Amino acid sequence: MWRRLRTAGTFLIQRREATVALVVILLIVYFGVISSAGRSVFFTHIDLVNVSVIAAPIMIVAYGEVLLLICGEIDLSVGFIYAFAPYMMHYLIDYYHVPGVLGIVLAILIVGAGVGWINAFLTVTLGLPSFIATLGTGFVLAGLTLTFAHGEQASIPTSVLGFGRFLGSSNTFVQIIWAVILLAILHTLLRNTRWGLHTIAVGGNLLGAREAGVNVAKIKYGNFMITGVLGAFAGIQISFQTGVIDTFAGGAAYQPMFYAVAACVIGGTAMLGGTGTMIGAFLGGAVLAILIDGFQVIGVSAFPLQIYFGGAILIAMIANVQLARLRVQGRGR
Amino acid sequence: MTAQPDQPADALRVEHVAKSFGAVTALTDVNLRLGRGEVLGLLGDNGAGKSTLIKILCGFQPPDAGRILLNGEEVRLRSVDHARSLGVDIVYQDLALVNQLSVYHNMFLNRERVRWPLLSNKTMRRLARQYLDEMGVNVPSVEADVAQLSGGQRQAIAVARAVYSNAKILLLDEPLAAMGAKEAAIILDLVRDLKSKGDVSIIIIAHNYGQVLEICDRINLLQHGMITFDKPSKDTSVQELNEIVIAEYRRALEERQRSA
Secondary structure (H helix, E strand, C coil), X not given: CHHHHHHHXXXXXXXXXXXXXXXXXXXXXXXXXXXXXXXXXXXXXXXXXXXXXXXXXXXXXXXXXXXXXXXCCCCXXXXXXXXXXXXXXXXXXXXXXXXXXXXXXXXXXXXXXXXXXXXXXXXXXXXCCHHHHHHHHHHHHHHHHHHHHCCCCEECCHHHHHHHHHHCCCCCXXXXXXXXXXXXXXXXXXXXXXXXXXXXXXXXXXXXXXXXXXXXHHHHHHHHHHHHHHHHHHHHHHHHHHCEECCCCCCCCHHHHHHHXXXXXXXXXXXXXXXXXXXXXXXXXXXXXXXXXXXXXCCCCCCCHHHHXXXXXXXXXHHHHHHHHXXXXXXXX | CCCCCCCCCCXXXXXXEEEEECCEEEEEEEEEEECCCCEEEEECCCCCCHHHHHHHHCCCCCCCEXXXXXXXXXXXXXXXXXXXXXXXXXXXXXXXXXXXXXXXXXXXXXXXXXXXXXXXXXXXXXXXXXXXXXXXXXXXXXXXXXXXXXXXXXXXXXXXXXXXXXXXXXXXXCCCCCCCHHHHHHHHHHHHHHHHHCCCEEEEECCCHHHHHHHCCEEEEEECCEEEEEEEHHHCCXXXXXXXXXXXXXXXXXXXXXXX
16 A cells, blocks of 8 residues: 555656646545535536636647747747737738638737747847847737727627637637647647757757757747747637637736746746646646636635635645656666 | 878868957867878867867857868868768767757757657667667666766767767767766777778867877877877877876966966
């Protein structure tokens, strides 16, 4: 029995995702069974949809941040990309008469890949720390969004309203399905392609990667652009889900970015470069969404919610750092 | 200095290469030749410019001036990849290993076997195991992260990475540093093995003159960014090399005292 426990302990230490998965299960049990004492709405269809709708955009943005954090960078502007992309879609389709789907795709590419490229240019080519570079582009983008929109909401172009079904809806699982599809693709990218291997190499040993001939600039440019595209995609999904294009004024656009980074950290991405997983980001997003939804369900004031978030982030980070130390010691034997 | 028409061109020839980093001159005027199948020992004090020279030869950084000739043809090495495509490969002093990656991913870093778009991990695992077995290197598993390995094992992996890339010119920057006696023997055997096959030319940077003399055909000494000494190994000795380096140290010391 003791040996089994120890084996389980070793497993949890070595597979960070397993620890987070355990937390997800415990939270589900807590909100679904214990706290509601038999009159649970947590397991109802409506509530599952609600959790998934909260979780999906956090996860999708977090996938991009995982790639950046692994190669030693971060993108603080992604929340503003998220806010700006739906406006771009609106302008392209309603003012420039770009046909529906093309307008969506172009908006994602122009805003997502475009701002991602600018972030990479500032970071890689001009040598700014990405923390500062993306802070700057984020503010600029927030200002642009408000200026172009005159601070007002816009409605989804009528020609693409029909696509909402496939992109975002508050009544279906369509967004979480996208999150799962993207998880599969990006997990494969990270674990089973040269791109992923080189991303880890760049974050793990920058000089070594360069010495081995890895094109460090290309990897960083690419990952900034992937993150931008994911942010733009999630932002457009949100506009379809809520049925309105919003400016996310007053700093509300920071929220998706902060949630995404929190999801990465809770999922075991260390922010020190070289380590991190997509499954971790997925599970981290699930933890946050279940907490947000769970508090609504059990009807507790949402005021202390962020205390739990902060606690979860700190505990996760302490675990990351300390478990990494344990793992290294385990190797010494 | 041109090659005699009746002689085969040298595998590598360096002419008047210079390199500065800001105000610091690392290489003033380096002239060096490496015959085909030859093993050249490059010696010199810390800071003499050995690593700078070798990083120019592997395409990591360009020289400020001078020419590099491979098999008699002038080349401008644009990148590490470019040099590698011309058959020049290197083992860096810092090994250029990524702790977070497995042994086999490190061995194939930036020359991964791919079945597009995916990595051929199975092939790489098999080849890594085979190469390490051939070299007589023991690692717990090729799937282990290199962070788990000893200094010597890490060195062996870095060497294997370069040796099995089919390089025609191999640059080894301090390959015997951080090696236990057994692991040093593995590397020396490997160099001997390559030498006996005769188609790989090697430059070894090292500190241990004994080992270098034993394995190298010729010795060059790099001082103040220039080659100041060039003799076949059989015509020199550890004692002579030591005396040169110590004489140089004394001279520099006196100069400093005079100017002070």
